[in-house]
Amino acid sequence: MKVPYSYLPQQFADPSAIFEELKAFIPTGDFTLGKPVQEFERRFAAKVGAKHGIGVNSGTDAIKLGLKAAGVGHGDEVITTANTFIATVGAINELGAKTVFVDCDDTFCMDVNQLEAAITPKTKALLPVHFTGYMTDMRKVMEIAKRHKLPVIEDACQGILSDIEGKRSGTWGQCGAFSLHPLKNLNVWADSGIIVTDDDAFADKLRLLRNHGLANRDEVVLLGYNSRLDSVQAIVGNHLIKDMDWITEQRIKNAGVLDNLLSKNKQIRLPPRPKDMRLVYHLYIVFAERRDELLRHCIGKGIECKVHYPIPLYQQEGLKHLGYKPGAFPVTDRHTKEIITFPAHQHLTAEQLAYIGDTVREFYAHG
Ligand SMILES: Cc1ncc(COP(=O)(O)O)c(C=O)c1O
Numbered sequence: 209m210k211v212p213y214s215y216l217p218q219q220f221a222d223p224s225a226i227f228e229e230l231k232a233f234i235p236t237g238d239f240t241l242g243k244p245v246q247e248f249e250r251r252f253a254a255k256v257g258a259k260h261g262i263g264v265n266s267g268t269d270a271i272k273l274g275l276k277a278a279g280v281g282h283g284d285e286v287i288t289t290a291n292t293f294i295a296t297v298g299a300i301n302e303l304g305a306k307t308v309f310v311d312c313d314d315t316f317c318m319d320v321n322q323l324e325a326a327i328t329p330k331t332k333a334l335l336p337v338h339f340t341g342y343m344t345d346m347r348k349v350m351e352i353a354k355r356h357k358l359p360v361i362e363d364a365c366q367g368i369l370s371d372i373e374g375k376r377s378g379t380w381g382q383c384g385a386f387s388l389h390p391l392k393n394l395n396v397w398a399d400s401g402i403i404v405t406d407d408d409a410f411a412d413k414l415r416l417l418r419n420h421g422l423a424n425r426d427e428v429v430l431l432g433y434n435s436r437l438d439s440v441q442a443i444v445g446n447h448l449i450k451d452m453d454w455i456t457e458q459r460i461k462n463a464g465v466l467d468n469l470l471s472k473n474k475q476i477r478l479p480p481r482p483k484d485m486r487l488v489y490h491l492y493i494v495f496a497e498r499r500d501e502l503l504r505h506c507i508g509k510g511i512e513c514k515v516h517y518p519i520p521l522y523q524q525e526g527l528k529h530l531g532y533k534p535g536a537f538p539v540t541d542r543h544t545k546e547i548i549t550f551p552a553h554q555h556l557t558a559e560q561l562a563y564i565g566d567t568v569r570e571f572y573a574h575g
Pocket of ligand 1: 293
């Protein structure tokens, strides 16, 4: 049996409704910040419970523009988590600022108990990452941010519709950055992203920043970027956002099934499942003994498992200039050796989920 990691073939198995809408849309020529973009921004903001949505051209830019609007610039320090996708660091770097890492805990998010010790006079913003669809403990982050008068930009690229006590990711800090990349839970057909915020003035600034700082056709009020959400992609987003609740619930359900099956093996340890958080399982990860062998076994049996990620960011060649020594982030280091990601996406069948359970059981049963 095959258990693919990607769900894109099923996600867009019948694109006819989207094509019909594109056919009607193309003659309008409304390609740049057109009506579909405004519609998507409204729908997305409403879905996550924010006042404003500002469509941009990637999740990376959503982070970058959020940081920029919060005043981050050359020489500033931005604190984020040691275990994240490179884009988080790339966004900080693009502004000439320096990334400061804090180790994660077994939720794959920042260990907020270590956050305060990383703050220096150069710290200009906090950038928690809701990695894998978990949530960073934003109650503690916001308390620390308030005490130190620091803006919080949430990297919610993997966390759409996750929440703590019903308050969704992206709505805790000054703004939240989301990715609509083809491999995200809400995905379109190209790179795209969106920022949400409740702050009117901040939203106005973000709208300027994503469009060259143009207040209108002829007036530039600040130096910005070309980072607009494309109207064509907004049309795709407007279709898929209707399925967002189903997608999320299905992933949560599948993760529950896998938790049940996999935890029967004493060699598998589940990460904590906090009752006050809604985890959306952008990635379904567990800790496994003999991880590399299990990974090879599962792949050999047609289950497309992965490791997110095998090399910690702070030890990557391209980030050497940050000056971190091996061993600086022990939890992140341990995770690189223990974690395994199983497919848990919304299009998996009950048979495929059971097959994952059987395959892992069989691996450990036969030593
Ligand atoms: C945690 C995290 N941050 C930022 C990004 C950047 O998003 P994008 O690929 O849309 O630029 C991604 C996605 O790839 C991500 O997983």
